[in-house]
Amino acid sequence: MRTRMHTGDELEILSQGFDQMAGAVQDKVEALELSVQQRDDFVGAFTHELKTPMTGIIGYADLLRSMQPDPEEQREAAGAIFHEAQRLEALSGKLLQLMGLGEHAPQLVPVQLDSVFAEARRAVAPALNGCILTMQSNGLTVQGDADLLCDLVINLVTNAAKASTPGSAIAVCAEQADGSIRLTVQDHGQGIPADKLPRVVEPFYMVDKSRSRRQGGSGLGLALCSRIAQAHGGTLAMESELGKGTTVTVTLPAPNQTAAELAQEEPV
Structure with a gap:
C-alpha cells in the first residue's frame, strides 16, 4: 500500500x-x-x-x-x-x-586468435556435417582465456552446422572495431523465429527440441557462449532470419583494453 x-x-x-x-x-x-x-x-x-x-x-x-x-x-x-x-x-x-x-572469473591475457581458430577447426571437423568452414582471424589478438575462447568458437560453429544442410558455408571472422574485437559466426541454415530469438541463450532452451535432441544437443551451448562472453567483459548478439541463416557476433576486449573498460562501453 x-x-x-x-x-x-x-x-x-x-x-x-x-x-x-x-x-x-x-x-x-x-x-x-x-x-x-x-x-x-x-x-x-x-x-x-x-x-x-x-x-x-x-x-x-x-x-x-x-x-x-x-x-x-x-x-x-x-x-x-x-x-x-x-x-x-x-x-x-x-x-x-x-x-x-x-x-570464478577467468584470468585474461593476450591470446592470438590464429591458435584459437586452429584448435577449434580440429575439434569441430567431425561435426561439420559436410558444411564448408572458413575461418579468418586477420592476425588479431584478444584479451581473454584461450580455452574458453576455443570452447566458444566450437559451440557456435557446431550449432551453425546443426542448423545447416551439407555443402552450406559457415564463416568465422574476427575484425577490429571501435577499439574492441568483433568475432562473427555466420551460417546460411534454417534460421530462428524472431519471437524465439531472445530466449536462445537461456539454459536448456531449444527452438526445435526433437531436432536438437536427435543431434545430441542439450540447450546449453549458446547459454555457455553467452556466459563466456560476459566473463570476458563482452557481449553476445544474434541476428537471424527464417530460411536464410543466423549471424552471432561476440564482442571481446582488445589486448590494450581491459574487460571492465569494455563492459562500460557495451553493457552486458
Whole structure:
C-alpha cells in the first residue's frame, strides 16, 4: 500500500519517504520471486534433460539384459546407449562450465586468435556435417582465456552446422572495431523465429527440441557462449532470419583494453 498524502507539510515529506521505501521493498520482492522462478525452471529443465537420455539407456540396457536380440539389434541397442551416454557427458560438462564461470572469473591475457581458430577447426571437423568452414582471424589478438575462447568458437560453429544442410558455408571472422574485437559466426541454415530469438541463450532452451535432441544437443551451448562472453567483459548478439541463416557476433576486449573498460562501453 502507498500513503500518497498531499498535505503540503512535513507529513507529506514523511509520506513520500514511506512510499519510496515501500516501492524499494516491492522491487526486491519481485526480484526474489523472479529468481526463485528462474531457479525452478532451471531445475525442472535440467531434470527433464537428464530423464530423456536415461530413459533410452535403461530401455536398451534392459533389452540386452532380459532378451537375446540378434546381432543387428545388439548393435542398434549398443549404439543408442552410446549416443545417449555421450549426451549425458556433454550435458554434465557444459553444466560444470556454466557453474564454474559463475563462481570464478577467468584470468585474461593476450591470446592470438590464429591458435584459437586452429584448435577449434580440429575439434569441430567431425561435426561439420559436410558444411564448408572458413575461418579468418586477420592476425588479431584478444584479451581473454584461450580455452574458453576455443570452447566458444566450437559451440557456435557446431550449432551453425546443426542448423545447416551439407555443402552450406559457415564463416568465422574476427575484425577490429571501435577499439574492441568483433568475432562473427555466420551460417546460411534454417534460421530462428524472431519471437524465439531472445530466449536462445537461456539454459536448456531449444527452438526445435526433437531436432536438437536427435543431434545430441542439450540447450546449453549458446547459454555457455553467452556466459563466456560476459566473463570476458563482452557481449553476445544474434541476428537471424527464417530460411536464410543466423549471424552471432561476440564482442571481446582488445589486448590494450581491459574487460571492465569494455563492459562500460557495451553493457552486458
